[in-house]
Amino acid sequence: xxxxxxxxxxxxHIEGIPRPxxxxxxxxxxxxxxxxxxxxxxxxxxxxxxxxxxxxPYDKAIGVEMYFQFPxxxxxxxxxxxxxxxxxxxxxxxxxxxxxxxxxxxxxxxxHCAWGKTxxxxxxxxxxxxxxxxxxxx
Numbered sequence: 001x002x003x004x005x006x007x008x009x010x011x012x013h014i015e016g017i018p019r020p021x022x023x024x025x026x027x028x029x030x031x032x033x034x035x036x037x038x039x040x041x042x043x044x045x046x047x048x049x050x051x052x053x054x055x056x057p058y059d060k061a062i063g064v065e066m067y068f069q070f071p072x073x074x075x076x077x078x079x080x081x082x083x084x085x086x087x088x089x090x091x092x093x094x095x096x097x098x099x100x101x102x103x104x105x106x107x108x109x110x111x112h113c114a115w116g117k118t119x120x121x122x123x124x125x126x127x128x129x130x131x132x133x134x135x136x137x138x
Contacts, residue, residue: 017123020090
């Protein structure tokens with residue numbers, strides 16, 4: 001059985017090169033920090049989500065689709081698959097963390113998540129969050 005999805009709750013188009021969730025790094029004096037470029041990209045998603053969603057966070061099961069596009073290096077043909085860094089799961093985590101508490105109460109509500117990454121002319125991210133309806137028999 002697979003989950004079925006209904007209404008589109010929100011669709012976001014985020015301009016700029018996608019940034020993966022980075023592991024905290026150790027700085028001077030043993031303090032931990034997250035690289036600034038990641039925080040800036042995540043904050044941009046949060047601001048956009050607040051402006052687009054603007055209601056109380058959804059409190060039921062959801063499905064999420066994400067599409068990450070990176071500028072194509074000159075060394076790659078337009079038919080090249082993106083088999084390089086960043087890792088898709090780290091991109092996914094950055095988006096889920098940014099939407100947490102804004103679009104949905106907690107990312108434990110995500111029962112299905114699909115993502116893809118590719119090369120294109122410019123960097124951008126598209127995120128779609130759907131209401132989960134139930135299970136469909138196969």
